Amino acid sequence: xxxxxxxxxxxxxxxxxxxxxxxxxxxxxxxxxxxxxxxxxxxxxxxxxxxxxxxxxxxxxxxxxxxxxxxxxxxxxx
Amino acid sequence: xxxxxxxxxxxxxxxxxxxxxxxxxxxxxxxxxxxxxxxxxxxxxxxxxxxxxxxxxxxxxxxxxxxxxxxxxxxxxxxxxxxxxxxxxxxxxxxxxxxxxxxxxxxxxxxxxxxxxxxxxxxxxxxxxxxxxxxxxxxxxxxxxxxxxxxxxxxxxxxxxxxxxxxxxxxxxxxxxxxxxxxxxxxxxxxxxxxxxxxxxxxxxxxxxxxxxxxxxxxxxxxxxxxxxxxxxxxxxxxxxxxxxxxxxxxxxxxxxxxxxxxxxxxxxxxxxxxxxxxxxxxxxxxxxxxxxxxxxxxxxxxxxxxxxxxxxxxxxxxxxxxxxxxxxxxxxxxxxxxxxxxxxxxxxxxxxxxxxxxxxxxxxxxxxxxxxxxxxxxxxxxxxxxxxxxxxxxxxxxxxxxxxxxxxxxxxxxxxxxxxxxxxxxxxxxxxxxxxxxxxxxxxxxxxxxxxxxxxxxxxxxxxxxxxxxxxxxxxxxxxxxxxxxxxxxxxxxxxxxxxx
Numbered sequence: 001x002x003x004x005x006x007x008x009x010x011x012x013x014x015x016x017x018x019x020x021x022x023x024x025x026x027x028x029x030x031x032x033x034x035x036x037x038x039x040x041x042x043x044x045x046x047x048x049x050x051x052x053x054x055x056x057x058x059x060x061x062x063x064x065x066x067x068x069x070x071x072x073x074x075x076x077x078x
Numbered sequence: 079x080x081x082x083x084x085x086x087x088x089x090x091x092x093x094x095x096x097x098x099x100x101x102x103x104x105x106x107x108x109x110x111x112x113x114x115x116x117x118x119x120x121x122x123x124x125x126x127x128x129x130x131x132x133x134x135x136x137x138x139x140x141x142x143x144x145x146x147x148x149x150x151x152x153x154x155x156x157x158x159x160x161x162x163x164x165x166x167x168x169x170x171x172x173x174x175x176x177x178x179x180x181x182x183x184x185x186x187x188x189x190x191x192x193x194x195x196x197x198x199x200x201x202x203x204x205x206x207x208x209x210x211x212x213x214x215x216x217x218x219x220x221x222x223x224x225x226x227x228x229x230x231x232x233x234x235x236x237x238x239x240x241x242x243x244x245x246x247x248x249x250x251x252x253x254x255x256x257x258x259x260x261x262x263x264x265x266x267x268x269x270x271x272x273x274x275x276x277x278x279x280x281x282x283x284x285x286x287x288x289x290x291x292x293x294x295x296x297x298x299x300x301x302x303x304x305x306x307x308x309x310x311x312x313x314x315x316x317x318x319x320x321x322x323x324x325x326x327x328x329x330x331x332x333x334x335x336x337x338x339x340x341x342x343x344x345x346x347x348x349x350x351x352x353x354x355x356x357x358x359x360x361x362x363x364x365x366x367x368x369x370x371x372x373x374x375x376x377x378x379x380x381x382x383x384x385x386x387x388x389x390x391x392x393x394x395x396x397x398x399x400x401x402x403x404x405x406x407x408x409x410x411x412x413x414x415x416x417x418x419x420x421x422x423x424x425x426x427x428x429x430x431x432x433x434x435x436x437x438x439x440x441x442x443x444x445x446x447x448x449x450x451x452x453x454x455x456x457x458x459x460x461x462x463x464x465x466x467x468x469x470x471x472x473x474x475x476x477x478x479x480x481x482x483x484x485x486x487x488x489x490x491x492x493x494x495x496x497x498x499x500x501x502x503x504x505x506x507x508x509x510x511x512x513x514x515x516x517x518x519x520x521x522x523x524x525x526x527x528x529x530x531x532x533x534x535x536x537x538x539x540x541x542x543x544x545x546x547x548x549x550x551x552x553x554x555x556x557x558x559x560x561x562x563x564x565x566x567x568x569x570x571x572x573x574x575x576x577x578x579x580x
Contacts, residue, residue, distance in 0.1 A: 009255050016400065019407065036404065059287075062308060070318065073286075
């Protein structure tokens with residue numbers, strides 16, 4: 001099995017490549033099955049990314065002493 | 079547009095007529111008169127007119143353009159001015175508090191744009207006033223493209239362009255699927271809310287880091303620069319993780335309001351940002367140097383958020399499409415394999431094993447058994463898998479969602495087209511004005527008025543001194559409708575004896 005991609009973009013482009021390879025129909029059966037399995041893992045990975053829970057909005061500032069401060073955005077969003 | 083509180087702003091009423099009717103009736107009653115024969119005092123009339131003006135929403139907040147023909151700052155610190163055009167003038171006042179916000183003092187002769195409200199001044203027994211209206215100015219900005227600022231803008235643009243800061247090769251493309259987005263803008267502005275709202279709508283799972291900054295006024299360039307450096311810093315990367323793309327911007331305003339985004343230090347910082355950066359300053363028609371320096375210019379903050387934040391639904395649909403193709407390809411491949419297997423099984427050696435020797439027959443049985451086991455089992459497993467995927471696919475049809483995005487895109491497209499058309503029209507008008515000015519400066523326009531130019535045909539240069547011509551030489555005389563070729567009869571230089579006789 002190939003290494004799993006780190007980013008969504010990588011995953012999608014690998015998935016597209018796999019679909020193209022499978023659609024060519026020229027690969028041996030075991031290779032086809034291996035790629036199909038990888039494709040399914042990639043699909044699950046991407047869907048997981050898209051299902052990511054709502055993230056908070058952060059505000060980053062420097063205080064007077066030059067230290068980084070992170071706080072959450074307070075306020076209603078429509 | 080921000081709403082300002084006026085201390086003497088009348089309570090807004092829904093039924094103005096009725097209020098004034100009551101006002102009149104009360105006055106009549108006080109005077110003991112019938113309604114039709116009421117006589118105003120001067121103060122009453124001024125009060126009445128003041129009320130009319132105060133109740134008019136247009137007159138309570140408007141921009142007016144004109145040339146400053148008087149500008150006086152009194153000891154009190156308030157400024158009194160007159161605005162004029164070809165046939166009219168308008169008195170105005172700008173109070174000390176507002177005056178403090180002016181970037182530069184207007185001078186007589188400046189073309190300006192004033193934002194304010196109309197008012198009828200109220201007098202006192204010591205100083206009766208009224209009977210006229212004036213504009214109470216909240217802001218005064220130079221008319222863009224005529225003033226010093228336009229020159230500064232153009233000069234800086236040329237300079238940075240020459241350095242290659244705006245080169246197309248420098249532009250990076252934006253990531254398709256950023257995990258973390260940085261926004262540099264004011265915490266109080268509508269721009270931030272717009273961007274956050276769009277981001278939430280498209281994909282709430284994307285992390286957003288806001289780097290607050292001032293976006294107008296003297297301090298704005300410094301804080302914008304600091305925010306840009308902070309967003310790009312290693313410390314922030316370690317604290318919150320890699321930021322994939324930045325948006326820098328603010329909502330609409332006058333050119334004065336947007337000026338911080340034309341300051342050299344800000345533009346340079348944008349151009350050297352490590353993180354790809356989108357500028358979103360003002361409306362479609364506003365251009366700042368930050369726009370030129372950024373990797374991508376968005377027409378508005380809202381549009382920037384649309385460009386940067388991936389749409390969750392859109393990606394889901396794309397994934398579903400890929401899943402469908404993956405499964406179809408697999409199914410075809412399996413059917414293909416099954417077909418070959420079947421054909422193999424129909425071969426004579428398999429169908430009529432008696433044709434083979436006993437040893438080989440035994441081997442064949444073994445092989446068939448193994449093949450059956452290995453392949454048949456796998457086939458069943460994959461078939462099951464496929465069925466499961468098919469069920470899931472059918473459960474989530476993307477068709478309706480696709481339709482919705484298509485509609486949204488269409489609306490956005492229309493708005494963009496309209497804005498582009500408007501911008502083009504404006505540029506054409508500007509061009510026409512410049513063309514007219516150029517025309518007026520042309521030496522050929524002077525020829526129309528009866529002047530002539532003398533040219534040396536050998537060099538093609540215009541001759542401005544008699545000493546440049548000698549007797550017997552051939553010269554060209556240019557007139558409005560053509561030219562003459564003449565021979566110089568005599569040269570008389572002006573020391574009392576003037577001109578070259580032709």
